[in-house]
Amino acid sequence: MKIPVLPLLAVAALGFAVISISRTQPVHPLADPPSAPPVSPYAHAIGAVGLVEPPGEAIAIGTHLAGVVERVEVAAGQTVAAGAPLFRIDPRPYASTLAVREAAAKAAEAAVRTAQALLADAKAQQAHVQKLADQRSIATEEVIRRRYALDEAGARYDEARAVAERAQAEVR
Template sequence: MIRKYLLPILALAGIVLGIAVAIQGAKQVTPAAPVSQPAHSPYRIFVAGSGLIEASSENIAIGTTVGGVVARIYVQIGSQVKAGEPLFTLDDRTHRAEIALRENAVKVVEAQLADARDELAFNEGLSNTGAVSVEDTNKRRNTVRVVEAQLAQTKAQLSSAMTELEKLTVRAPVDGQVLQLKVHLGEYAPAGILGTPLIMLGNVTPLHVRVDVDEDDAWRIRSGAAATACLRGNKDISTPLKFVRFEPYVLPKRSLTGDSTERVDTRVLQVIFSFTRGDLPLFVGQQMDVFIDAPTRSFSAAPDKAAKEAAP
């Protein structure tokens, strides 16, 4: 008896469940409120782009030409440095011992040269009396020349050793601020190009914004164009920008926004703007939404160029 009514009941329950799921799925989902309101352009006609804050000297990855153990660090994160000031020094005990050895070698050769010159002067003083032969005097004169050459070579070796010692102290190439410090006392600092630089340095007065402009809109940007940047995530933090230059090579876009209509093969023109940070809470590496004042998409040749093309 139970089996007779079980299948119809299960079928009816399935139909009811299907109707309930369909009704639930048909309900309009209320979109979630955005975390922050999007920025708006202050210009009526504009080109928008994604910008990245960087140092005006560009972000300089500091490395070392020779590897070694870090012995001294002269800066901290955020330190302001002048060009030529030391950043860190590698262990230099071996090089200092080499310099001491070279200095002693110079003193030895200098003493030999002084002795050779004295003997030459003595021989030259007796040459008129015939007590010494001309050949002996010439031999001593040649000895002086040989020792002088040895002295020059020894001094060159000392200079080379001092140059190698100087390489162990890495100095700031430009005025700027220490943006990152990834080197620590006692660690081995490898030479060459590193994935993570030992020190990131850059001039932050003023700051620059590197803006990616889609190649379809690149022709609309004019040199000296006005622009405004808003901090990504807070449209109330904004600043006017001053045009600096174009990066004339159009390159593939590296940072995609995730827009479903965006092409992976998009190429962008990079435009550099500058601004003074002042009291704004802006830092190197932050993203900004940039709006550039630009003409409409209609394009006409300049009057003088059009006249030349129309001339017979």
């Protein structure tokens, strides 16, 4: 019968490692807490963690906008009419977002005006080239190139208008 030497060596090495590690670990003495735990001054007390609910019906309110409540408009127990404001949300984040979107809308409108001017220039050049083509004093390739330039200017104008419309929609 063969004796499995390798597994026996592995078990012996594992036992040696466990004993060596356990002997090198420092022993920590138990220390007293730095302060005494809190004690209730009352004879009968209840300790609890959770939510305190009102004796009546709990009503959940909310808004579609995220933000910090700036001011509460009603007091506890006050009767409130339907549609009356209960709280105000801090408007500063929304005001800054609106300012950024208005600036983007103005930039988009400027891009529309630039694209419109380039389109008008391309139309004028196309008309001029067309007159010269009728007199056969310009190459056909130049006429084709100017027609493509006019098409490109029209596409850029349409794109600028679409960007401006999207920017205006974000402002509303």
